[in-house]
Amino acid sequence: MGLFLSTARRALAITAIALLPAIACAAPTAGNSNEPINIEANRMVSQENDNSVVFIGNVEAKQGKLNIRSDEMTVFYTESKGGKDNKTTSQMDRLICKKNVKITQEDWLGTGDRMDYFAKERKVVLTGNAKAWQGPNMVSGKTIIYYLDEKRSVVEQDESTKGRVRAVIQPDAKK
Numbered sequence: 001m002g003l004f005l006s007t008a009r010r011a012l013a014i015t016a017i018a019l020l021p022a023i024a025c026a027a028p029t030a031g032n033s034n035e036p037i038n039i040e041a042n043r044m045v046s047q048e049n050d051n052s053v054v055f056i057g058n059v060e061a062k063q064g065k066l067n068i069r070s071d072e073m074t075v076f077y078t079e080s081k082g083g084k085d086n087k088t089t090s091q092m093d094r095l096i097c098k099k100n101v102k103i104t105q106e107d108w109l110g111t112g113d114r115m116d117y118f119a120k121e122r123k124v125v126l127t128g129n130a131k132a133w134q135g136p137n138m139v140s141g142k143t144i145i146y147y148l149d150e151k152r153s154v155v156e157q158d159e160s161t162k163g164r165v166r167a168v169i170q171p172d173a174k175k
Helices: 002-026
Strands: 037-040 044-047 052-063 066-082 087-105 109-119 123-134 136-149 152-156 166-168
Touching: none
Parallel strands: none
Antiparallel strands: 037 052, 044 052, 052 066, 066 087, 087 109, 109 123, 123 136, 136 152, 136 166
């Protein structure tokens, strides 16, 4: 039982570490990183040989006003020993959300078939009929890429279907 608890605690800690940067970049305004992260799913599998934790079935991760939903969420991490205590620490390497991905925060909404967060590159990629709304404004394409450090986004078309990037920008109603 003790091994299970330590594995479960490690899985939750790794997931919390993983979600903080992804949550911060998922929408234009970051959530409060001091708030707890609550994750619910039908099932959680910790795969230590793979350095991953998988949440399966109706996954919902919340921190403050930010909410990420998907059918599956996988957190990949790396472990290293160091520091004066030579303790093992875990650092998130990559986060993948698959199927029915929906990210919401206040008036911001992002949807797609998949979301990947790459920690080293500090990059979020929303793919598969990717759409993002800020209030009444919307952009869509096959892929939406957001570069955290540069605060820059790129929306790409689906070249195989000759689909086009689309943006709908509503005029400001306050004049």
